[in-house]
């Protein structure tokens with residue numbers, strides 16, 4: 001089978017399409033012939049050597065796929081060869097075939113195409129899990145979302161629309177604001193030309209917001225905490241600030257780590273604040289939660305409440321260009337790889 005390999009840490013040129021034997025499904029697993037695989041920011045960071053969870057290069061990454069079951073392992077129940085499915089996989093998704101335990105594989109609705117299917121699991125699970133399991137989003141809440149025009153950001157905006165009266169503040173480059181408005185963002189903010197924190201304060205008459213969803217990390221976590229109203233919550237779910245260009249910079253990494261807020265339960269109590277962490281990649285032991293949430297999301301897709309916005313579809317041979325779309329901040333929505 002062909003797969004996109006990260007041959008060593010570095011720029012997009014370290015990606016190569018290579019041949020290797022297709023994996024065999026183990027007990028409780030199925031093998032999926034991949035028709036489309038999502039590309040995530042984490043995988044760009046993995047290629048840059050900035051994602052500690054990734055396997056050591058040379059490796060094949062990829063957390064989500066849509067495809068067709070083509071082999072069933074011993075004791076794997078509920079799925080049959082030929083079934084169209086979406087799946088969460090623990091790496092190896094950027095390949096023509098990948099194996100996954102049945103609990104992380106779900107049949108796709110008939111009218112869901114493979115590219116859209118591959119755009120759902122990671123972005124929408126992250127958004128759904130943060131808003132509805134971790135944060136308990138309520139009507140009328142004010143939500144600040146960073147990287148709002150990325151895959152997770154747009155998923156957050158669409159899901160916020162399912163709750164009445166939610167006011168959203170989304171940071172993104174100015175060129176992407178029209179799309180943010182289309183997706184229901186109440187207040188797009190150009191973080192490149194204005195101080196987003198000052199803008200949020202101005203728009204809320206100094207009060208701040210109820211929920212900050214922050215995948216930037218470092219100093220932005222500190223700024224986010226200062227923007228919370230009483231009973232507010234900050235959800236930390238990424239550290240994109242570690243990645244400034246195409247390559248790792250130790251100076252940047254050090255500056256971001258030293259800029260992080262130092263928190264204690266005592267200080268949280270005094271401020272009536274909550275800080276939560278979300279990392280889907282560390283939730284494999286709770287496949288039951290992920291499955292329940294993915295079922296809910298497929299239902300929301302079927303009802304028309306969510307619609308992944310596809311930025312681009314790239315054949316495996318153009319994986320380097322796909323990575324550049326994200327690292328050069330040009331994507332609006334999801335970048336998908338196809339074999």
Ligand SMILES: NC(=O)c1ccc[n+]([C@@H]2O[C@H](COP(=O)([O-])OP(=O)(O)OC[C@H]3O[C@@H](n4cnc5c(N)ncnc54)[C@H](OP(=O)(O)O)[C@@H]3O)[C@@H](O)[C@H]2O)c1
Pocket residue numbers: 039040041042122123126147148149150151152153171172173176215216237238239240241242243244278279280281325326327328329330331332333334
């Ligand atoms: N914890 C979890 O389980 C989990 C799961 C999924 C994703 N995440 C995190 O969520 C964040 C968003 O992921 P995603 O896949 O939705 O992102 P994405 O689609 O790749 O979004 C990329 C966009 O983010 C903006 N951006 C802001 N700061 C950036 C930076 N330092 N480098 C590159 N782009 C930057 C750029 O748009 P502008 O032009 O607007 O700047 C860029 O186009 C990432 O930090 C990722 O690691 C976490």
